[in-house]
Amino acid sequence: QVQLVESGGGLVQAGGSLRLSCAASGRTFSSSYAMGWFRQAPGKEREFVAAINWSGGDTYYADSVKGRFTISRDNAKNTMYLQMNSLKPEDTAIYYCAARRTIPIVTAARQYNYWGQGTQVTVSS
Numbered sequence: 001q002v003q004l005v006e007s008g009g010g011l012v013q014a015g016g017s018l019r020l021s022c023a024a025s026g027r028t029f030s031s032s033y034a035m036g037w038f039r040q041a042p043g044k045e046r047e048f049v050a051a052i053n054w055s056g057g058d059t060y061y062a063d064s065v066k067g068r069f070t071i072s073r074d075n076a077k078n079t080m081y082l083q084m085n086s087l088k089p090e091d092t093a094i095y096y097c098a099a100r101r102t103i104p105i106v107t108a109a110r111q112y113n114y115w116g117q118g119t120q121v122t123v124s125s
Contacts, residue, residue, distance in 0.1 A: 002026040002114040007117030020082040022097030031075035034106040039093035053105040094118040
């Protein structure tokens with residue numbers, strides 16, 4: 001079993017920055033896991049934000065965050081990050097991290113096996 005715990009959310013003004021972290025643990029977790037970030041705003045479906053492959057050498061972003069957000073991971077710490085810059089009010093949502101035991105990058109929510117509990121990000125205008 002794998003446990004994922006997000007942190008780093010909060011309230012920020014438009015144009016500001018936040019860095020989210022996702023700490024992974026569990027007997028079976030290793031660097032051979034693809035990971036990703038998703039978000040869900042009130043009244044909307046969960047949407048893909050960014051994904052990273054097992055090594056960190058391959059990343060993929062939703063068009064809405066490309067150029068503003070950066071996904072990364074530190075396998076020595078079993079932690080994934082999402083650096084969010086130039087935040088906009090429309091970025092307000094609960095952000096979830098996810099993991100799947102596979103080598104290549106994964107962008108579809110239905111393909112992930114493990115999910116964190118989420119962290120709230122609120123961007124004020």
